Amino acid sequence: MNLGRLNHVGVATPSIEASIALYRDVLGATAIGEPFDLPAQGVRVCFVDTPNTQIELIEPLGDASPTRAFLEKNPAGGQHHLCYEVPDIHAAKAWFEGKGARVLGEPRIGAHGTPIFFVHPRDMGGVLTEIMETPKEAH
Numbered sequence: 524m525n526l527g528r529l530n531h532v533g534v535a536t537p538s539i540e541a542s543i544a545l546y547r548d549v550l551g552a553t554a555i556g557e558p559f560d561l562p563a564q565g566v567r568v569c570f571v572d573t574p575n576t577q578i579e580l581i582e583p584l585g586d587a588s589p590t591r592a593f594l595e596k597n598p599a600g601g602q603h604h605l606c607y608e609v610p611d612i613h614a615a616k617a618w619f620e621g622k623g624a625r626v627l628g629e630p631r632i633g634a635h636g637t638p639i640f641f642v643h644p645r646d647m648g649g650v651l652t653e654i655m656e657t658p659k660e661a662h
């Protein structure tokens with residue numbers, strides 16, 4: 524497997540609205556999507572476009588959100604994960620498992636509507652790593 528495009532940097536925040544103001548007014552973002560809920564993944568999401576990737580703002584949604592523990596440790600929010608694209612999510616899952624890295628759960632549909640999975644940060648040099656199948660239209 525070859526390292527694919529950095530699709531997004533996940534940034535956890537206690538308030539997407541406050542983060543939108545920061546990215547718009549301080550960082551000068553000009554393309555900020557509408558926030559939307561992903562109940563199945565326990566997050567509210569908002570994408571901020573940059574010239575070469577996206578910032579994925581994620582706010583906890585529901586009590587079981589996987590971002591709650593992160594925000595308890597980092598109340599102001601912070602860098603949460605990196606997401607790389609792959610052409611085939613199932614081949615990528617087999618690749619990481621073959622390398623002895625802990626794949627967290629089965630592939631499920633992520634914020635871009637394609638299958639994703641996460642690899643445990645302890646097996647990724649401390650970086651929670653998301654792998655996402657490249658949207659078909661992008662091939």
Ligand SMILES: CC[C@H](C(=O)O)C(=O)SCCNC(=O)CCNC(=O)[C@H](O)C(C)(C)COP(=O)(O)OP(=O)(O)OC[C@H]1O[C@@H](n2cnc3c(N)ncnc32)[C@H](O)[C@@H]1OP(=O)(O)O
Pocket residue numbers: 533561564566579581589590592593602603604606627632633634635639641643644645649650651653
């Ligand atoms: C999928 C929709 C959307 C998309 O792009 O499509 C998203 O990206 S949604 C993003 C939110 N969803 C997730 O994060 C799912 C994957 N995450 C998990 O399964 C957990 O958060 C997990 C397993 C990474 C951590 O679980 P938990 O927080 O309950 O365990 P601990 O607090 O004990 O942490 C264990 C260990 O990992 C370190 N840790 C936790 N979170 C992170 C992080 N974001 N980056 C780096 N390291 C992290 C934590 O400090 C502990 O380390 P230790 O050395 O044991 O103290």
Ligand SMILES: [Co+2]
Pocket residue numbers: 531533579604606653
């Ligand atoms: Co993500």
